[in-house]
Amino acid sequence: MKYRSAFDIIGPVMIGPSSSHTAGAARIGRVARTLFGKQPKKAIISLYGSFAKTYRGHGTDVAVVGGILDFDTDDERIPASLTIAEEAGMEVSFTIEDTVTDHPNTVKIRLFDEDKELELVGISIGGGTIEITELNTFKLKLSGENPAILVVHNDVFGIISSVSTVLANHEINIGHMEVSRKEKGQMALMVIEVDQKIQGDVMKEIEGLENVSQVIRMVE
Amino acid sequence: MFRNVAELVELAESKNVKIAEIMILQEMEFSGLSREQIIEKMDRNLTVMEQAVERGLKGVQSVTGLTGGDAVLLQNYIKSGKALAGNLLLDAVSKAVATNEVNAAMGMICATPTAGSAGVVPGTLFAVKEKLNPTRAEMIEFLFTSAAFGFVVANNASISGAAGGCQAEVGSASGMAAAAIVELAGGTPSQAAEAMAITLKNMLGLVCDPVAGLVEVPCVKRNAMGASNAITAADMALAGITSRIPCDEVIDAMYKIGLTMPVALRETAEGGLAATPTGRKLAKEIFGSYK
Numbered sequence: 001m002k003y004r005s006a007f008d009i010i011g012p013v014m015i016g017p018s019s020s021h022t023a024g025a026a027r028i029g030r031v032a033r034t035l036f037g038k039q040p041k042k043a044i045i046s047l048y049g050s051f052a053k054t055y056r057g058h059g060t061d062v063a064v065v066g067g068i069l070d071f072d073t074d075d076e077r078i079p080a081s082l083t084i085a086e087e088a089g090m091e092v093s094f095t096i097e098d099t100v101t102d103h104p105n106t107v108k109i110r111l112f113d114e115d116k117e118l119e120l121v122g123i124s125i126g127g128g129t130i131e132i133t134e135l136n137t138f139k140l141k142l143s144g145e146n147p148a149i150l151v152v153h154n155d156v157f158g159i160i161s162s163v164s165t166v167l168a169n170h171e172i173n174i175g176h177m178e179v180s181r182k183e184k185g186q187m188a189l190m191v192i193e194v195d196q197k198i199q200g201d202v203m204k205e206i207e208g209l210e211n212v213s214q215v216i217r218m219v220e
Numbered sequence: 221m222f223r224n225v226a227e228l229v230e231l232a233e234s235k236n237v238k239i240a241e242i243m244i245l246q247e248m249e250f251s252g253l254s255r256e257q258i259i260e261k262m263d264r265n266l267t268v269m270e271q272a273v274e275r276g277l278k279g280v281q282s283v284t285g286l287t288g289g290d291a292v293l294l295q296n297y298i299k300s301g302k303a304l305a306g307n308l309l310l311d312a313v314s315k316a317v318a319t320n321e322v323n324a325a326m327g328m329i330c331a332t333p334t335a336g337s338a339g340v341v342p343g344t345l346f347a348v349k350e351k352l353n354p355t356r357a358e359m360i361e362f363l364f365t366s367a368a369f370g371f372v373v374a375n376n377a378s379i380s381g382a383a384g385g386c387q388a389e390v391g392s393a394s395g396m397a398a399a400a401i402v403e404l405a406g407g408t409p410s411q412a413a414e415a416m417a418i419t420l421k422n423m424l425g426l427v428c429d430p431v432a433g434l435v436e437v438p439c440v441k442r443n444a445m446g447a448s449n450a451i452t453a454a455d456m457a458l459a460g461i462t463s464r465i466p467c468d469e470v471i472d473a474m475y476k477i478g479l480t481m482p483v484a485l486r487e488t489a490e491g492g493l494a495a496t497p498t499g500r501k502l503a504k505e506i507f508g509s510y511k
Contacts, residue, residue, distance in 0.1 A: 001375045003375050004250050005247060005250055006243050006244075006262070006364060006367035006368070006371065007247075007261065007265075007367075008333075008371075009332070009333045009367040009374060010262065010265055010332050010341070010363045010367045011330060011331060012331055013328065014329065014335060015327070015328055016324060016326050016327055016328075016335050016338075017324050017326060018334070018335050019334040019335040019336070020380055020381070020382060049382070053488045054433025054434075054487060056433065056507055057430065057432050057433030057489070057506075058433060058435065104382040104483070104486065104488075105380070125380060126334065126374070126380025126382075126383060126388070127334050127374065127379045127380070128331055128334075197252060199252065
């Protein structure tokens with residue numbers, strides 16, 4: 001099931017006008033910001049499908065940028081986000097793509113500063129619910145039907161077992177897991193789909209492990 | 221856990237509880253939150269809905285000027301005593317319009333299930349409230365009942381205009397509202413499902429064709445029709461009328477219609493009203509170079 005909460009249906013509380021093109025877009029932007037870990041110096045945003053056709057009318061552009069500025073869906077600063085980004089010294093550019101994507105509401109976000117960059121692809125599937133489908137060109141094969149987390153870590157031995165031990169200690173069963181890295185010994189990613197909801201304390205415990213830099217909830 | 225409307229109705233009737241209660245129990249299980257916390261959360265959404273209607277009834281205008289002020293016109297018309305339709309019905313229409321006018325003006329709303337269809341559920345709730353005088357707790361239950369039906373549609377079909385057209389947005393919202401009205405008025409879970417089926421049947425095939433890609437024309441007035449459709453269907457179900465096609469099959473039909481709907485009619489602003497001479501002219505006036 002893609003929607004699991006009553007509040008996916010009655011909610012979110014948001015700045016209009018579109019749950020998929022405004023609120024969903026803001027949420028994707030905010031995930032990118034969270035993964036980047038700080039405010040970037042530069043953002044390149046590529047819009048596809050319905051996003052590309054109607055972004056001006058729906059405020060998709062200001063919403064994605066609002067998300068990158070760490071604004072929530074009900075933040076009244078969203079309509080002014082382009083100006084706020086400029087004042088904050090964040091360079092923003094948009095590209096409108098013709099490529100046909102699997103889902104009509106697709107956005108690719110690339111964030112940069114002096115020492116790092118990140119590329120993320122997200123889709124907005126309706127009612128403000130989103131899925132992240134790609135991170136740093138690594139396809140995230142999330143069914144969206146089970147709770148999932150993303151663990152960003154250093155590529156060292158034993159890290160996978162440390163993470164899975166924490167989950168096991170909390171009696172959380174792993175249904176699907178993928179690991180990937182760009183280069184041996186560098187930053188690596190772990191995507192873990194589980195059967196039970198992962199509570200905040202478990203997330204913190206994993207984040208506290210040696211060589212783990214970030215833990216992000218991908219699917220509630 | 222329910223996967224479809226039939227299971228939802230069966231669960232509620234076998235436990236002899238409201239559909240709202242089944243949704244609350246499922247939310248508790250899913251989120252790990254207490255009943256009080258979940259009710260509290262929905263209460264906040266209800267407050268946002270009240271504030272949006274209040275703001276819309278004072279009169280708002282969108283940035284483009286395409287929408288705004290119609291909720292006020294309708295309220296004044298009701299007060300004139302000349303209205304042909306019943307006041308409750310027109311009050312619902314006016315409050316649905318008020319919410320969507322606030323949404324179009326980039327104001328704060330609660331998506332139900334989407335922002336473009338955010339008017340129907342609160343519009344009907346606040347109109348029916350005048351007649352049924354529900355408690356705050358019952359109004360919150362109304363939202364959980366709506367959520368339960370929307371939950372089935374979202375998981376088995378779609379609530380996205382880009383994926384399934386307006387039938388998936390205002391169609392779903394109207395069905396959700398109809399079912400919740402029935403429950404608030406004292407109808408059975410089966411009657412709620414019948415109301416949802418009757419409503420959604422009347423909105424099958426409705427395309428998503430926003431002028432200039434804005435959630436304004438025809439979205440605001442589609443919410444108006446959705447609200448009146450929901451109240452009519454709720455009355456029909458309460459009168460004992462049933463749908464020959466079961467609710468789950470109507471939802472499935474809606475999904476399949478959405479899959480075969482041309483892309484031009486799924487929130488791309490390339491077909492339908494968006495492609496009329498006036499639709500294109502308005503788009504050009506608003507965005508200049510826009511085709």
